Amino acid sequence: MEFLTQIIIAGIVIGSIYSLVALGFTLIYKSTGIVNFAQGELLLVGAYVCLHLTVSYQIPFIFSFLITLIFMFFFGFLIERVFLRRMIGEPIISIIMLTIGLSSLLKSIVQIIWGTDTRTFPKIFSHEPVKIGFLNISMVYIFALISIAIFLGIFSYFFKTTKTGVAMRAVASDQQAALSMGIDVRRIFALSWAIAAIVSTVGGVLLGNINGINTSLSQFGLKVFPVVILGGLDSIIGAIVGGIIIGVLENIVGGYIDPLVGGGAKEVFPFVAMIIILLIKPYGLFGTVKVEKV
Amino acid sequence: MLSIKNIEVVYNDVILVLKGLSLEVQEGNIVCLLGSNGAGKTTTLKAISGLLRPDNGDITDGEILFMGTRIDRKDAAEIVKMGIFQVMEGRRVFKDLTVEENLIAGGYTRTKGEISEGIEKVYTYFPRLKERRKQLAGYMSGGEQQMLAIGRSLMAKPKLILMDEPSLGLSPLLVKEIFKIIKQLNEIEKTSILLVEQNANMALSFSHRGYIMENGRIVLDGDRDYLLANDDVKEFYLGVSSGKKSFRDVKHYRRRKRWLS
Numbered sequence: 225m226e227f228l229t230q231i232i233i234a235g236i237v238i239g240s241i242y243s244l245v246a247l248g249f250t251l252i253y254k255s256t257g258i259v260n261f262a263q264g265e266l267l268l269v270g271a272y273v274c275l276h277l278t279v280s281y282q283i284p285f286i287f288s289f290l291i292t293l294i295f296m297f298f299f300g301f302l303i304e305r306v307f308l309r310r311m312i313g314e315p316i317i318s319i320i321m322l323t324i325g326l327s328s329l330l331k332s333i334v335q336i337i338w339g340t341d342t343r344t345f346p347k348i349f350s351h352e353p354v355k356i357g358f359l360n361i362s363m364v365y366i367f368a369l370i371s372i373a374i375f376l377g378i379f380s381y382f383f384k385t386t387k388t389g390v391a392m393r394a395v396a397s398d399q400q401a402a403l404s405m406g407i408d409v410r411r412i413f414a415l416s417w418a419i420a421a422i423v424s425t426v427g428g429v430l431l432g433n434i435n436g437i438n439t440s441l442s443q444f445g446l447k448v449f450p451v452v453i454l455g456g457l458d459s460i461i462g463a464i465v466g467g468i469i470i471g472v473l474e475n476i477v478g479g480y481i482d483p484l485v486g487g488g489a490k491e492v493f494p495f496v497a498m499i500i501i502l503l504i505k506p507y508g509l510f511g512t513v514k515v516e517k518v
Numbered sequence: 519m520l521s522i523k524n525i526e527v528v529y530n531d532v533i534l535v536l537k538g539l540s541l542e543v544q545e546g547n548i549v550c551l552l553g554s555n556g557a558g559k560t561t562t563l564k565a566i567s568g569l570l571r572p573d574n575g576d577i578t579d580g581e582i583l584f585m586g587t588r589i590d591r592k593d594a595a596e597i598v599k600m601g602i603f604q605v606m607e608g609r610r611v612f613k614d615l616t617v618e619e620n621l622i623a624g625g626y627t628r629t630k631g632e633i634s635e636g637i638e639k640v641y642t643y644f645p646r647l648k649e650r651r652k653q654l655a656g657y658m659s660g661g662e663q664q665m666l667a668i669g670r671s672l673m674a675k676p677k678l679i680l681m682d683e684p685s686l687g688l689s690p691l692l693v694k695e696i697f698k699i700i701k702q703l704n705e706i707e708k709t710s711i712l713l714v715e716q717n718a719n720m721a722l723s724f725s726h727r728g729y730i731m732e733n734g735r736i737v738l739d740g741d742r743d744y745l746l747a748n749d750d751v752k753e754f755y756l757g758v759s760s761g762k763k764s765f766r767d768v769k770h771y772r773r774r775k776r777w778l779s
């Protein structure tokens with residue numbers, strides 16, 4: 225029982241990080257129609273920038289985290305401006321190829337600058353687990369859950385009540401109609417990339433604090449696919465719920481099946497689940513059936 | 519206030535749709551643009567509002583002036599800011615946004631204060647929208663969606679509204695209601711309106727002037743009473759004569775029109 229609860233808590237933490245990354249992915253997909261294969265690399269870049277600021281410049285973690293978020297906002301913005309803007313109207317397959325190219329490029333740049341060894345954040349959180357009832361939860365998990373909750377709160381406020389947030393959803397809903405009310409659709413595209421970079425960065429920094437970072441962290445970007453297939457490609461709530469479900473199930477599989485088969489089940493589980501879901505429901509479990517704009 | 523001079527519009531670099539179209543909207547007027555399916559009415563509106571680009575359309579000749587400024591090279595956002603707002607065909611409400619969020623989106627070019635004022639104003643015109651303010655627009659009836667689409671246009675405080683077939687798919691009763699509101703907007707808000715319709719009878723009776731277009735050109739124009747009394751209009755658009763006209767008759771009509779002018 226104790227074991228299962230611990231597994232579930234760890235699953236919720238990792239799962240909510242999947243949620244963040246999937247949120248970024250869905251945001252770009254919804255507003256621009258682009259399937260972003262470089263989502264994991266945004267996470268990677270964000271995590272390394274924050275690590276670099278913290279370790280090399282000795283900036284207190286909280287500040288380097290905030291500086292990184294600002295930096296990544298502009299980084300996402302810039303990627304859209306430089307690479308994707310000129311692709312508007314080009315065939316969707318070319319755009320997908322471009323994001324695949326971008327993912328390799330970003331990953332190589334990170335390797336060139338920071339190498340391939342695993343690096344860790346300086347210990348910010350004490351290792352003493354906190355006792356809540358009969359549970360022992362590590363500080364870093366609590367920090368992760370709280371920051372994710374804060375970010376999701378900020379984003380839901382942004383999308384529900386601010387003019388720009390509503391405009392972003394309007395663009396996702398009907399691009400030409402949005403254009404007809406004077407909404408600057410290009411700016412919204414760039415903003416989607418900027419926000420996607422931010423949420424991925426939050427995920428990357430949290431992961432870095434939990435497990436340390438190396439370039440294989442970018443594989444988190446691929447985990448996004450089972451998550452969004454479960455949650456529906458175009459649903460933000462779906463991305464969040466899907467992330468947590470996949471995280472928890474994956475950890476349960478890891479805890480109970482991996483010892484039996486000698487490992488590997490945990491890693492492959494989300495993709496097996498994805499294939500099964502696709503075979504049954506080609507648009508994902510909660511996705512809309514209509515094919516989005518080309 | 520709006521003056522279109524001899525514009526040509528081409529889609530995909532090859533399909534010539536507007537072939538030297540000219541049209542004027544006087545300040546304070548409701549002007550209707552009538553014509554059968556495929557005549558180029560929607561294209562005309564999109565040429566004005568800068569929405570041709572996403573459809574791969576281009577204005578290749580002529581010019582469009584609004585309050586003395588050329589707008590045919592401007593993009594959609596600039597044109598909205600100058601005071602032209604298009605209510606697109608098929609209403610195009612944001613289905614997964616609430617009624618109020620749709621209105622906020624409509625006020626994108628306006629300040630926060632103007633947006634809250636605008637929302638209140640829209641609710642006085644359409645109390646039904648106020649009742650449904652938290653509801654997703656996609657779950658509303660066709661009539662309510664049309665009201666929302668018109669309300670959304672008010673949010674931008676336009677000087678000129680371009681309306682593309684607001685009566686499409688609505689019951690006769692609702693059509694009347696919508697036209698009454700259009701009239702009110704014109705009288706109370708002093709908004710000029712360019713109204714595209716296939717429902718010629720109703721549209722003409724609510725308009726000051728009308729244009730009739732065929733195949734990318736204006737074939738006839740005049741004030742309401744002139745058009746309502748015109749035999750050709752009666753025959754082809756008001757459905758007064760008996761029997762449907764064949765395509766050949768329409769062609770004949772056009773030939774005659776050119777000879778007349």
Ligand SMILES: Nc1ncnc2c1ncn2[C@@H]1O[C@H](COP(=O)(O)OP(=O)(O)O)[C@@H](O)[C@H]1O
Pocket residue numbers: 529530533535553554555556557558559560561562573574
């Ligand atoms: N995006 C487009 N690409 C190519 N041709 C188009 C496009 N939109 C409209 N057309 C063509 O232009 C002509 C006029 O269309 P439209 O302006 O929609 O007419 P109306 O609104 O009067 O029914 C039609 O023949 C239509 O097929």
Ligand SMILES: [Mg+2]
Pocket residue numbers: 559560561607682
């Ligand atoms: Mg039309």
